[in-house]
Amino acid sequence: MSTPHPGGRVLSGMRPTGRLHLGNYHGALRNWVRLQYEHECFFFIADWHMLTTGYEDPSRLPEFVHEVLIDWLSAGLNPGVATLFVQSHVPEHAELHLLLSMITPLGWLERVPSYKDQQEQIKDKDLATYGFLGYPLLQSADILIYRAQHVPVGDDQVAHVELTRETARRFNHLYGREPDFEEKVERAIKSLGGRNTTLYRQLRRKFQEAGEQQALERGRALVHSNNRLTVADRDRLLGYLEGTGIAILPEPQALLTETPKVPGLDGRKMSKSYGNTIEMREEPQSVERKLRAMKTDPARGRRTDPGEPERCPVWDLHKIYSGEDTRKWAAEGCRSAGIGCLECKQPLIEKIVAEVTELRRRAQEYLENPELLRDIVAEGSEKARDAARATLEEVRRAMHLRSD
Numbered sequence: 001m002s003t004p005h006p007g008g009r010v011l012s013g014m015r016p017t018g019r020l021h022l023g024n025y026h027g028a029l030r031n032w033v034r035l036q037y038e039h040e041c042f043f044f045i046a047d048w049h050m051l052t053t054g055y056e057d058p059s060r061l062p063e064f065v066h067e068v069l070i071d072w073l074s075a076g077l078n079p080g081v082a083t084l085f086v087q088s089h090v091p092e093h094a095e096l097h098l099l100l101s102m103i104t105p106l107g108w109l110e111r112v113p114s115y116k117d118q119q120e121q122i123k124d125k126d127l128a129t130y131g132f133l134g135y136p137l138l139q140s141a142d143i144l145i146y147r148a149q150h151v152p153v154g155d156d157q158v159a160h161v162e163l164t165r166e167t168a169r170r171f172n173h174l175y176g177r178e179p180d181f182e183e184k185v186e187r188a189i190k191s192l193g194g195r196n197t198t199l200y201r202q203l204r205r206k207f208q209e210a211g212e213q214q215a216l217e218r219g220r221a222l223v224h225s226n227n228r229l230t231v232a233d234r235d236r237l238l239g240y241l242e243g244t245g246i247a248i249l250p251e252p253q254a255l256l257t258e259t260p261k262v263p264g265l266d267g268r269k270m271s272k273s274y275g276n277t278i279e280m281r282e283e284p285q286s287v288e289r290k291l292r293a294m295k296t297d298p299a300r301g302r303r304t305d306p307g308e309p310e311r312c313p314v315w316d317l318h319k320i321y322s323g324e325d326t327r328k329w330a331a332e333g334c335r336s337a338g339i340g341c342l343e344c345k346q347p348l349i350e351k352i353v354a355e356v357t358e359l360r361r362r363a364q365e366y367l368e369n370p371e372l373l374r375d376i377v378a379e380g381s382e383k384a385r386d387a388a389r390a391t392l393e394e395v396r397r398a399m400h401l402r403s404d
């Protein structure tokens with residue numbers, strides 16, 4: 001079967017923190033929107049992850065999931081192209097998490113940087129729980145169950161993808177070789193037939209003994225071009241070719257895309273926990289009020305004092321929203337005290353008001369038709385479950401558990 005999406009699956013998730021802000025939009029969502037047209041994409045709302053820290057009061061979870069979904073759709077995530085779903089609607093994640101927990105050394109989890117960092121930072125919650133320690137492994141299950149190749153995430157998540165790679169490697173090492181692997185591989189090689197059987201053996205020898213990369217490529221092509229092979233035999237032949245056994249769980253990679261730095265109103269990174277955000281669907285009057293009060297270069301105490309854009313968070317917004325001419329006007333006007341800060345902010349107010357107005361317009365349809373949203377999630381979760389089940393069956397088989 002051919003796939004319309006070369007380059008492997010993409011998977012990412014987001015915690016349901018409630019309404020998303022412009023930092024989420026420019027930092028992640030716009031990138032996802034682009035990716036959905038280039039790859040097969042799975043995007044999910046990580047409601048179980050939210051419980052790993054917010055277990056004391058989950059009462060607003062449904063509302064938060066709902067808001068995030070609306071923000072996703074307003075941003076342009078397209079349920080006709082990407083698979084959008086909610087983690088807890090795909091319980092297969094939990095089974096894989098459990099199975100992976102059997103082979104994950106405690107030290108791997110204790111060493112994940114966010115484990116100690118967050119325990120130190122978040123003082124008002126008891127994070128000495130089993131769920132919190134295991135949460136990066138739950139994330140590994142989220143990724144591995146879709147055999148995703150690329151995981152678009154921020155810097156803070158790279159260690160989690162690294163853990164995922166180690167976990168996959170360990171799993172494949174332990175279970176990737178069936179007890180009768182050699183026998184089954186031998187049978188699969190014979191089933192290639194005549195010349196191809198001989199060719200496969202030659203290519204394998206060339207790669208294994210002489211490290212010829214080209215032989216590996218040709219060997220893979222030979223296996224892939226044979227559409228009479230079962231999936232299991234194909235995996236055996238590919239694994240044997242490389243000498244690794246079978247990669248039941250392929251290793252994913254973090255996809256780090258350059259995204260703009262979105263400053264919050266106080267100049268720190270825009271973040272819900274700092275209370276310095278502009279929501280994606282904020283009311284226009286409120287956008288204007290907030291921007292007018294936004295922090296600028298403190299050197300400009302008086303209108304006649306010149307400033308330095310590089311020390312001003314408003315300048316970071318110009319980098320996102322303004323064209324070259326406006327940027328030049330702002331930078332020169334700032335350094336010469338030719339313009340005031342309010343003047344400098346005016347074109348941004350216009351751009352950002354236009355942006356939120358458009359996002360609000362697109363959200364309207366979903367706000368008016370809650371059943372539309374329910375259908376999108378139900379359909380996405382079903383699609384995700386099909387993909388998740390396929391992996392889980394192989395995992396169960398490899399671990400000698402019943403598979404349906």
Ligand code: TRP
Nearest residue numbers: 011012013014015046049139142
């Ligand atoms: N842990 C991520 C966060 O806090 C969210 C997440 C959960 C995720 N599972 C994932 C991201 C899988 C990428 C892949 O932002």
Ligand code: SF4
Nearest residue numbers: 297307312334341344
């Ligand atoms: Fe910032 Fe613009 Fe004021 Fe300069 S003029 S300090 S760039 S808001």
